[in-house]
Amino acid sequence: MCLLDETTIVNSLDKVAETNEQLLTVEWTLELANKAYSLYVTRNPQELAELLRMVLLNCAIDAATIHPTYRKPFDLTFERAKNEE
Numbered sequence: 001m002c003l004l005d006e007t008t009i010v011n012s013l014d015k016v017a018e019t020n021e022q023l024l025t026v027e028w029t030l031e032l033a034n035k036a037y038s039l040y041v042t043r044n045p046q047e048l049a050e051l052l053r054m055v056l057l058n059c060a061i062d063a064a065t066i067h068p069t070y071r072k073p074f075d076l077t078f079e080r081a082k083n084e085e
Contacts, residue, residue: 029073029077033074033077039051054071055070055071055074056068056069056070056071057069057070057071
């Protein structure tokens with residue numbers, strides 16, 4: 001009969017909890033991406049600025065075009081959307 005020691009059980013539970021937390025973060029990010037437009041158009045200017053600071057890392061501007069650099073994981077969402085066009 002094989003008995004697991006307490007440390008092994010605690011470590012296993014910690015790994016499960018960490019995986020669950022990561023999955024919830026991914027789920028939250030995807031939900032936010034799906035709702036981004038409707039959230040954006042219903043916010044006041046101060047909230048819009050906060051949202052842009054969360055999503056954007058930096059922006060480069062040339063004559064008439066803005067080139068955003070997105071924060072992770074928003075960069076992945078943007079690249080996927082751009083490639084599906």
